[in-house]
Amino acid sequence: MSINKSVAEIQQRYGLIGRERELSAAIEAISIGKHLLIEGEVGVGKTTLAIAVAKYLKRKVYRVDASEQYDTNKLVGWFDPPMVLKNGYCWETFIPGPLTLAMTNGGVLFINEVNRLPEDTQNILLPVMDEGILIVPKIGEIKAGNGFVIIATQNPEEYVGVTLISEALKDRFVWLKLNYQPEQEEIEIVKRKTGRVDDETARKAVRIVRKTRSHGEIRRGASIRAAIDLAGIMSNRERKINSMREWIEAAVMALATRIELKEDTEKSINEVIKEIVLSELTGGERNHFLL
Numbered sequence: 001m002s003i004n005k006s007v008a009e010i011q012q013r014y015g016l017i018g019r020e021r022e023l024s025a026a027i028e029a030i031s032i033g034k035h036l037l038i039e040g041e042v043g044v045g046k047t048t049l050a051i052a053v054a055k056y057l058k059r060k061v062y063r064v065d066a067s068e069q070y071d072t073n074k075l076v077g078w079f080d081p082p083m084v085l086k087n088g089y090c091w092e093t094f095i096p097g098p099l100t101l102a103m104t105n106g107g108v109l110f111i112n113e114v115n116r117l118p119e120d121t122q123n124i125l126l127p128v129m130d131e132g133i134l135i136v137p138k139i140g141e142i143k144a145g146n147g148f149v150i151i152a153t154q155n156p157e158e159y160v161g162v163t164l165i166s167e168a169l170k171d172r173f174v175w176l177k178l179n180y181q182p183e184q185e186e187i188e189i190v191k192r193k194t195g196r197v198d199d200e201t202a203r204k205a206v207r208i209v210r211k212t213r214s215h216g217e218i219r220r221g222a223s224i225r226a227a228i229d230l231a232g233i234m235s236n237r238e239r240k241i242n243s244m245r246e247w248i249e250a251a252v253m254a255l256a257t258r259i260e261l262k263e264d265t266e267k268s269i270n271e272v273i274k275e276i277v278l279s280e281l282t283g284g285e286r287n288h289f290l291l
Contacts (some may be wrong), residue, residue, distance in 0.1 A: 003027055006056065015125040016190065018185040019045070022178060026053045029174050030108075035129050037114070037170070040178030043223020046153040049178070058145055060107035062098035065203065066116040072124050076098045076136065078156055089138040099124070103134060106145030114152035115165050122169050129172040142174040183210060186224050190231050197231045205231035207280045208251055210257050217272055220260040230254035248277045 010016060016023070029036045029067030030053060040047045054061050064075065067225045077100045083093040102109035114122070117134040123199065129135050132144035154165070181189070183206060190202040197205075205227045251273050261269060 004070060004199070005249060007193075009058050010052050013056065014048075016048065016052060017188050017192065018181050019178075022049060022075045022176060023053065025176050026050070027057075030054070030057060030059075030149055030151065033149055034174045035172055036152070036176060037154045037173035038176045038178060039150070039156065039222065040153075041180065041220075042155060044178045044180060044205065045224075046178055047110075047112055050151045050153060054108040054110065054151060059149070060102075060105055061110050062102040062107055064098050064109065064111045066113045067112055068116060068118060070119050070121055071119055072164060073097070075121055075124060076134065079138075088190070090196050091139055094136065094139060099128065100136070100142055102150075103128065103132070103142055106147035109148075109150045111150065111152040115154040119166070122165060126168055126172065129169075130185040144268075180226070183207075186210070186227060189224055190227050193228045194232045194235065197235045201234050202231050204229075204247070204281055205234065208247075208277055211253065211276045212241065212278050215272065215276060217265040217267060218259050219262045221253050222258040226254045226258045235242055243280070244281065248274050251277050 003024050006027055010027075011019075026036060026038075026049060037048070038050055040046050057230050064070065075097050076174060077095050077097040079089060079093050080095055082089070087093050089238055093183045093291070097111055101107065113115070118212055124134075128144065131148060132148065134140060134142040134144075137212055150173075180186070186206045186209075191197055191199070192207060194202075206224075209222045209224070209227040212218050212226075215221070230253075234247065235271065237246060252270055255273050256269050259269065259272075261267070261272065265272070267275075
């Protein structure tokens with residue numbers, strides 16, 4: 001099957017809108033056994049895309065949600081103490097972690113936010129990605145089965161709580177960048193995810209959220225998740241004509257925890273959100289609102 005047909009099938013099967021170029025690149029990389037690093041802002045669909053491609057290629061997915069506490073034992077596996085006392089260190093007393101399971105079963109190790117892993121945990125991946133070999137102390141060597149691949153995601157380096165992954169680790173990945181999708185695709189996503197939002201409500205919600213990504217006083221804008229929530233809140237109102245006050249209240253609910261103001265701004269988050277709603281929804285449309 002051609003890559004274009006595969007992309008169309010993934011979109012249909014897993015409900016993805018757009019992302020033709022990114023899906024094509026991911027399929028190409030994974031199908032030839034290349035380890036893939038997907039980078040993008042929060043909420044751009046990194047996890048959705050990675051898992052959809054892995055499942056389409058009929059690979060079992062072993063997921064790791066990275067954190068500073070995720071040590072090498074959690075990734076590789078550990079020995080069960082009571083069983084070790086009885087039988088000693090052997091394969092029967094070893095409890096495999098997701099890396100070991102993915103290797104032995106020829107699956108996909110999916111690491112969500114790999115740049116939150118501690119450095120020593122990241123380093124375990126180097127010989128695995130180079131040679132397909134993992135050494136488990138006391139019992140020996142594990143070889144990667146056919147189909148084994150690592151797909152990892154990471155947020156941009158400026159995000160709080162992330163650790164720069166080493167140059168050695170970067171060098172073993174091929175890189176795929178995910179940006180925010182075009183406005184019309186985001187509108188279609190909002191309509192599909194909510195299941196009940198009309199075109200106009202979806203369009204207004206997306207416009208408000210997209211403005212947060214370019215606003216001069218916002219350091220980090222909101223993702224499509226905020227637009228989904230905003231549209232959902234507004235569509236749940238009983239009146240067909242919603243007031244500007246309702247849009248502002250709903251926008252504060254949907255956006256306040258999802259945007260980050262620049263340090264030098266003197267305004268509150270609520271004030272900035274109110275300004276965005278007014279600027280996006282009153283230009284040429286003031287008569288459509290009850291103010």
